[in-house]
Amino acid sequence: MQGKMAQTGHQRTILNPVVPYVGTIFGGLEPGQMVVVHGTVPSDADRFQIDFQCGSSIHPRSDVAFHFNPRFKGSGHIVCNTLQNEKWGWEEKTYHLPFTKGQPFEVIFLVFHHKFQVSSNGKNLLVYKHRIGLEKVDTLGISGKVKINSIGFLSQPTILGSQPTSFAVNSIEGNQGRSEKLLTFSVPYTGCLPSALIPGKTVVIKGEVHKYAKRFAIDLKPHGSKDIALHLNPRIKEKVFVRNTYLCESWGEEERHLLDFPFCPEMYFEILIFCELQQFKVAVNGVHQLEYKHRFKDLNKINEVSVNGDVELHDVRIW
Known part of the structure; x- marks a missing residue:
């Protein structure tokens, strides 16, 4: 495991991981969890990717349940896809790019039983429906031109900041x-x-x-x-x-x-x-x-x- 891990209550945080990063998601992912990534896009970045993987094998390459891939060429866009049996599926493209070269960012992956919902810097970004069962996801991979400050795994019964209700x-x-x-x-x-x-x-x-x-x-x-x-x-x-x-x-x-x-x-x-x-x-x-x-x-x-x-x-x- 690359990076230093801190654990407080329901939150597990990996600090300053070296990119490319590949780490086990202990306990897997469950609906209601959030994965929060803080980082900075270098000024010379062309692309980076955050992958929710089913294992960490390189040969053959593990399936990637959710490939999140911001690309900065031209006006920029985000490609989302799934890799199964070393073959990519159809690309889902989002033409709103909330990441800026040279600037810090926050991206939140909210986990549901049937989809991921992604927001960045406080704004909703996209929804990606599962093509591979969530129970198979056990690894997070990050690569490309990006600096990561922290990766947080947050598990709590109320999500997105709402308080427990009486x-x-x-x-x-x-x-x-x-x-x-x-x-x-x-x-x-x-x-x-x-x-x-x-x-x-x-x-x-x-x-x-x-x-x-x-x-x-x-x-x-x-x-x-x-x-x-x-x-x-x-x-x-x-x-x-x-x-x-x-x-x-x-x-x-x-x-x-x-x-x-x-x-x-x-x-x-x-x-x-x-x-x-x-x-x-x-x-x-x-x-x-x-x-x-x-x-x-x-x-x-x-x-x-x-x-x-x-x-x-x-x-x-x-x-």
Whole structure:
């Protein structure tokens, strides 16, 4: 094993490994884990790669379940692929390159039972569906022109920075009482919050965007009322994140401005809505996105959340 290993709680970290690096992933990979890589791209870099491998053999070459390969020629792109029986499959290309020559980077590989989800420098980057079973992945390889400062393997029950939650939302359809891991909410979903969304409270919505999603919506409102205190409406095709309020049977003025649209098809998300005295703050996958000033002023009446549209809903919580 190249590099120095530190171990704290659920995190295992390899510090300053020499590249090319090949190391065993002790215990393998499991859904809910994150692999976090910090490094720097040299100023003369042409490409580098991070490979989730099934072994470390060179002759014959071990299968590579997930080949993540940023290339800097021209405007740059990322190639993702799988190597089986020493043959490459079809390339999946992403033409957004978040890496810059001469600059440090963070790349996070979030592990699911059916896919990897990759983000870099706080922004969602791509989704790669498994072509080889996750249980076969036992080795991480890094090569090419790149300097690696640390590789972290993080295993924890809540991911992407959301805090443990103290109340499961009681669904009106009767989903309460099951364990969190088995709980699946049907969409459209409406649930009553166990306490009002007053200042200091946070609602978290966890789910996945459908492959061919057009849009979805999250509404916070008073139970039994047509009013909607906060309407969050990501529109995937348009890459627009609409926010609004519905009062007295009328929509207000839409707020649309956002520096970067944080959603894409097939991505897992955690949306955190934090209520402050004057506004809501909204974060997606641990990254702050926007503030929304209260238009519905009677905050202690906000006690219902609904989700509809092109998403699979995993969990809704308040704390």
